[in-house]
Amino acid sequence: MSCEYVLSQKGHNLLSFQGCLFSKTSEKNGRSYWLCTMKKNRCRSSLVVEEGQIVSTPKEHNHPLSPSLVKARKVQNKVKEAARLTRDPPSTVISESITGVEEVILAKIPHQENLKQTIRRIRGCKFIIIYS
């Protein structure tokens, strides 16, 4: 199975697999080891990745899966990417990123005002570089 990655809030790669997110714990001999991000629930489900392919079958999770959380994360990534790549006003960036997104998923992404702040923060760095 091939891997699909999503960026975490802190900009790290998370591995998205069957409605769950995994974060990398270690890397050895060309293999990387990923642990379910719900580890605070003491979930021990983990994945092994070799050459961009998932080579293990994860243990069952001890919590319900949340594909909508994964999708919500993707929407947030889309907003951040558009913030970097375009000069559109924040409200346009947000409305274009959430077009066609289901209601359940919208409920899981931050409030519009928070998203706008994120966009300003991302662009703020860029302005300093351009105009200094």
Ligand SMILES: [Zn+2]
């Ligand atoms: Zn889990």
